[in-house]
Amino acid sequence: MNTMKTLVRRELWEHRAITLAPIAFGALFVLVNLLAALGVIKIQIDAGDVDLTGLISSLDGRKAGALIQLGLAMVAISLNTVMVFVTSFYLLDCLYAERKDRSILFWKSLPVSDTRIVGSKMLTAAVAVPLVTLAVFMLASVSMYVITGLTARFAGSSVILAAGPAALVEVTLAHAYALAVQTLWYLPIFGWLLLVSAWSRRAVLLWAVLPPVAVNLVERIVFGTSHFANLLRERLVGVYPLAFNEDTGQQELAWQYEDQVAHVDMHFSEGLLGLIEPGRLLASPGLWGGIAVGALFFAAAVWMRRYRDDS
Amino acid sequence: MSTLVKATGLSKHYGGVAALDNVSFDIQQGRIVGLIGPNGAGKTTALKALLGLTPFDGSLEVLGRDPRRERHQVMQDVCFIADVAVLPKWLRVRQALDVVDGLHPKFDRSKAEAFLSRTTIRTESRIGQLSKGMVTQLHLALVMAIEARLLVLDEPTLGLDIIFRKDFYTTLLNDYFDDDRTILVTTHQVEEIEHILTDVMFIDRGRLVLDESMDSVADRFVEVAVKPDLADDARRLGPLSETEMFGRRVFMFENVPVERIRALGEVRKPGIADLFVAKIREHAA
Numbered sequence: 001m002n003t004m005k006t007l008v009r010r011e012l013w014e015h016r017a018i019t020l021a022p023i024a025f026g027a028l029f030v031l032v033n034l035l036a037a038l039g040v041i042k043i044q045i046d047a048g049d050v051d052l053t054g055l056i057s058s059l060d061g062r063k064a065g066a067l068i069q070l071g072l073a074m075v076a077i078s079l080n081t082v083m084v085f086v087t088s089f090y091l092l093d094c095l096y097a098e099r100k101d102r103s104i105l106f107w108k109s110l111p112v113s114d115t116r117i118v119g120s121k122m123l124t125a126a127v128a129v130p131l132v133t134l135a136v137f138m139l140a141s142v143s144m145y146v147i148t149g150l151t152a153r154f155a156g157s158s159v160i161l162a163a164g165p166a167a168l169v170e171v172t173l174a175h176a177y178a179l180a181v182q183t184l185w186y187l188p189i190f191g192w193l194l195l196v197s198a199w200s201r202r203a204v205l206l207w208a209v210l211p212p213v214a215v216n217l218v219e220r221i222v223f224g225t226s227h228f229a230n231l232l233r234e235r236l237v238g239v240y241p242l243a244f245n246e247d248t249g250q251q252e253l254a255w256q257y258e259d260q261v262a263h264v265d266m267h268f269s270e271g272l273l274g275l276i277e278p279g280r281l282l283a284s285p286g287l288w289g290g291i292a293v294g295a296l297f298f299a300a301a302v303w304m305r306r307y308r309d310d311s
Numbered sequence: 312m313s314t315l316v317k318a319t320g321l322s323k324h325y326g327g328v329a330a331l332d333n334v335s336f337d338i339q340q341g342r343i344v345g346l347i348g349p350n351g352a353g354k355t356t357a358l359k360a361l362l363g364l365t366p367f368d369g370s371l372e373v374l375g376r377d378p379r380r381e382r383h384q385v386m387q388d389v390c391f392i393a394d395v396a397v398l399p400k401w402l403r404v405r406q407a408l409d410v411v412d413g414l415h416p417k418f419d420r421s422k423a424e425a426f427l428s429r430t431t432i433r434t435e436s437r438i439g440q441l442s443k444g445m446v447t448q449l450h451l452a453l454v455m456a457i458e459a460r461l462l463v464l465d466e467p468t469l470g471l472d473i474i475f476r477k478d479f480y481t482t483l484l485n486d487y488f489d490d491d492r493t494i495l496v497t498t499h500q501v502e503e504i505e506h507i508l509t510d511v512m513f514i515d516r517g518r519l520v521l522d523e524s525m526d527s528v529a530d531r532f533v534e535v536a537v538k539p540d541l542a543d544d545a546r547r548l549g550p551l552s553e554t555e556m557f558g559r560r561v562f563m564f565e566n567v568p569v570e571r572i573r574a575l576g577e578v579r580k581p582g583i584a585d586l587f588v589a590k591i592r593e594h595a596a
Contacts (some may be wrong), residue, residue: 006413
C-alpha cells in the first residue's frame with residue numbers, strides 16, 4: 001500500500017500537467033464567472049435598463065437549483081474533456097520517457113515488480129487524476145456558487161444562495177458518477193496507450209493512432225464495411241448516452257420570462273441525479289468487453305516493460 | 312564464505328554476434344571483483360543478465376534466485392549503479408530520498424542524509440541541475456544507505472574528473488565495504504581500481520580469459536626486466552608477452568617457476584593493465 005502511494009506520488013511529481021491542467025481550467029471558469037458577475041453589476045448600476053430583479057425573481061427554488069446544476073454540469077464536462085486529453089498524453093509518455101532518458105535503469109534497481117510499476121501508472125490515470133479533477137470541480141463550483149449567489153443577492157434575490165447547497169451536493173455526486181463510468185469505459189484506451197508507451201521506440205503518438213486507422217482502412221478496402229470505425233466511435237463518445245438518460249420527457253421544468261430587453265424560454269430536468277442510468281451501462285457488453293481488452297493491453301504492457309531491453 | 316553468484320554456461324547473442332559465449336564464474340561473499348574488458352567485450356551484458364534486465368541462455372543464481380523469474384526479489388539485496396546518467400533529471404534530491412525510502416525496505420534514510428550533508432548537494436535541487444560528479448555522489452549516498460548484500464557498479468565513474476573518481480572509491484571502501492558485502496565492478500580504467508580489488512575477471516569477445524583472486528594473480532604472473540643480451544634466454548622460457556621499456560626488454564611469464572626467472576633480472580608483480588593487455592593479445596592470437 002505504501003509502495004503504491006509512493007509510486008503514484010512519483011507520477012504526480014514527474015507529470016505535473018495532469019494536475020495543473022484541470023486546476024488551470026477550473027481557475028479559468030471561476031475567473032470568467034467573476035468577470036461576468038462584475039459586468040452584470042456594472043451594467044445594472046450604469047444603465048439600469050435590464051430588470052435583473054425581475055429576471056431573477058421569476059425563478060423559484062426548484063428552478064434555481066436545476067439551473068445551477070445545469071451550469072455546473074457544463075463546467076464538469078469541460079474539465080473531464082481536458083482531463084481525458086492530459087491523461088492520454090501522460091499514459092503515452094510514462095513508459096516511453098523512462099526508456100528514452102535511461103532512468104528506467106534506476107527504477108529497475110529498486111525492488112518493485114513491473115506489474116506494480118505499470119499498475120501505479122494505470123492507478124494514476126484511472127483514480128488519482130479523476131480525484132484531482134473532482135476536487136478541482138468542487139472548489140470551482142463552490143466559488144462560482146458564492147460569486148453568482150452574491151450577484152443575485154445584489155439584484156435583490158436570495159433564491160440562488162438558498163438553492164445552492166443542495167444543488168452543489170447533487171451536481172458533485174453526478175460528476176463523481178460521470179468520472180467513474182467514463183474511466184471504466186476508457187480502460188481499454190488507457191491500456192492501449194500504456195502498451196504503445198512501453199513498446200514504441202519513437203513517435204509514440206503516431207504509433208498510438210496509426211494502427212487503429214490502418215485497421216479501419218484495411219477493413220474498408222477488403223470487406224467494404226466499417227465495423228471497426230463504429231466500434232471506435234462508440235468507445236470514444238458512447239459512454240454518456242449509455243450512462244445517462246436523455247429522455248426529453250423528463251424536462252418538466254420551464255423558465256419563462258419576458259420584458260423589453262430579455263426573453264427567456266428554457267425547459268430542463270429538475271436534477272442531474274434523476275438522469276443517471278447505471279443499469280443500462282452495467283448490462284452493456286461494451287463495458288465488460290472493454291475492461292477485458294484493457295486488461296489484456298495492460299498485461300502486454302507489463303510484459304513489455306519486463307522484457308524489453310533497449311537501454 | 313558463501314557463494315552469492317553462480318553462473319554456468321551463460322550465453323547471449325545479439326544477431327549473429329556472441330556478447331556472452333558460454334561464460335561460467337562464481338562470486339563469493341566479501342569480495343571486490345573487477346570485471347574488466349575492452350568496449351563491447353560483454354561486461355554490461357553480463358551485468359544485465361545478473362540483474363535480470365536481459366534474457367539469456369544458461370543457468371544463473373543470484374543469492375539463490377534466478378534473476379529472470381524473481382527479479383524484484385533479487386533486487387531486495389542487490390544494488391546497482393549503471394552510470395552517471397540514470398537518475399531521473401526531473402526528480403528533486405529530497406524526492407529521491409522519499410522515493411527510495413518508500414520503495415526499498417532496507418533503506419536507512421538518516422544514513423543517506425548524513426552522507427549528503429558532507430557534500431555540497433542541496434536537498435531542494437533538481438537532479439538535472441547537479442553536476443555529473445554530484446549526481447554520482449547522490450546515487451552513492453542512496454546506495455550506501457541500503458543494507459544490500461551485492462553492489463553492482465557498471466562504469467560508475469565514467470566521465471567524472473579525477474577528484475570525484477578518487478573520492479568515489481575511497482568512500483566505497485571506507486564507509487561501505489565490509490565482510491558481509493560484495494562488490495562487482497566493471498571499468499576499462501583498470502589502474503583506478505586495481506588496488507581495491509580482491510578478485511579479477513578479464514572478459515574479451517564474450518569469453519572469460521582470466522578469473523583469479525589478486526593473490527593468485529601475484530603467484531601466477533611475474534614480470535621481469537631483462538638486459539638485451541639475456542633476451543633470448545627469456546624467450547626460451549615461453550613468455551606471455553614482451554615489451555621494451557627504457558632500453559630493457561620486459562617479459563611477462565605465466566606459471567613459470569620464479570627461481571628460473573630470477574636469474575634473468577629483477578622480478579616484480581605485473582600491473583593489472585599490462586596483464587590485461589597481454590592476456591587480451593594472447594586471446595586474440
